[in-house]
């Protein structure tokens with residue numbers, strides 16, 4: 001049983017002459033307990049792929065299932081709810097709220113999702129693993145790009161989601177941090193049985209992945 | 225509320241400026257409302273104290289008390305206990321050592337209900353044709369009981385025997401005297417009885433082609449300048465409300481535009497739109513209500529500092545209604561950016 005299953009996904013943007021075929025017959029599965037990596041160059045359709053897998057936009061054809069539940073049969077509200085409870089997004093634009101301290105960034109999700117979030121000791125451990133525990137009471141403006149990125153990673157993991165979808169999570173990190181984040185994501189997949197999907201052009205993450213896919217011009221293929 | 229408060233605390237300068245705008249607008253609206261009310265009261269105070277329902281004027285007076293004159297032949301032979309004559313004439317009051325004061329002389333018949341029901345603040349009611357009771361504004365201007373005054377250019381002297389509160393008609397203080405005194409000030413013969421007949425009952429009328437009957441409301445609305453003044457104030461206050469709506473809407477709009485990216489990410493995480501809309505609306509509420517509290521405090525200080533002769537009435541229910549109007553304005557202002565939040569597309573911040 002796959003945590004995420006995409007079947008024959010096609011996605012077009014634009015109309016008539018300017019119509020572009022961004023995703024072509026995508027078939028993809030991700031399993032709980034595994035870190036799946038989708039590698040491709042800029043413009044290959046990675047972000048589009050990830051947003052469709054996470055229920056943020058609708059494909060023109062094909063099926064997305066999370067835990068065998070067809071995603072696009074749900075109402076928009078039900079999908080909101082599903083994202084809040086089951087999916088953690090780590091996005092390229094981390095967009096932390098500038099008027100909340102690092103610690104307060106988590107409390108918003110806590111207000112909406114009352115149960116199943118990380119305990120404060122688990123959060124403490126996570127922040128330490130990410131090397132941002134000492135910045136808890138600082139505002140995003142006081143952090144470097146890499147630190148902000150790690151706060152965004154912690155924010156996605158705070159709700160303890162079954163599925164983590166990450167878009168270029170290492171874009172702002174130096175090699176040392178890339179290793180740490182790669183290891184952290186791989187460990188999370190194993191130890192907490194999460195399905196983690198990372199789309200990236202960062203080849204350095206290859207070493208931590210259980211499954212590696214390549215995406216090129218909207219076509220996805222598994223590499224050995 | 226959580227997001228709204230955190231943001232206001234973090235961006236103190238920005239939000240203080242917005243609150244300052246709301247303070248100024250609400251202060252201006254409160255003061256204008258009080259001034260409008262004060263002036264309106266100075267037009268109608270005396271009429272309201274008479275407690276009348278209807279007024280009869282000459283057919284041709286065009287609802288103007290000063291244009292109306294009733295002869296013996298035009299009025300009923302005998303008035304019931306619910307009716308009274310009033311004789312009105314504008315006068316200038318003079319006393320040696322005091323400033324000249326424009327006033328309205330109102331002549332009354334001492335047996336009729338207006339004179340009978342009159343509540344004085346000091347002194348007694350006129351007992352002779354040379355005695356008058358005057359509005360307390362005379363007292364505030366330095367006049368005292370027993371003082372002799374001259375009215376208009378007549379050589380006749382009148383003696384102030386009483387003061388009465390809130391005796392104002394058409395923004396002028398009233399000098400109450402007898403109908404006989406009115407006749408001599410108006411320079412008319414004994415055949416003329418009064419300017420008008422007023423009645424405590426709403427069905428007062430006589431079969432008489434020479435008289436025309438009006439409700440008190442109709443009469444007040446036709447007081448010279450009264451309606452024009454009220455609609456001028458109503459327009460000013462209305463425009464200020466619209467301006468405050470625009471100010472609040474524009475500020476929240478700009479602030480929301482700056483936050484849309486963040487909101488898009490929160491929506492991607494599954495934070496419901498209503499949480500974000502709630503933050504915007506409660507932010508508008510916090511801004512408007514804190515602005516109103518400071519504006520109210522300023523208004524209260526102004527009310528304390530204002531000299532008594534400035535026609536301002538600080539009426540709590542009316543000011544409360546105005547404040548409520550501003551809160552509603554704030555909510556409406558917050559609804560414009562709300563539409564943007566509802567439409568924000570999480571996909572817009574993903575990729576790049």
Ligand SMILES: Nc1ncnc2c1ncn2[C@@H]1O[C@H](COP(=O)(O)OP(=O)(O)O)[C@@H](O)[C@H]1O
Pocket residue numbers: 013014022040041042043044045046047048049575576
């Ligand atoms: N909303 C959109 N409208 C039109 N074209 C789009 C839109 N989103 C993405 N594209 C196009 O789809 C292609 C894939 O984009 P994207 O999924 O962001 O690629 P990647 O994340 O791999 O860089 C690009 O050519 C991009 O220009």
Ligand SMILES: [Mg+2]
Pocket residue numbers: 046047048092167574575576
């Ligand atoms: Mg991308």
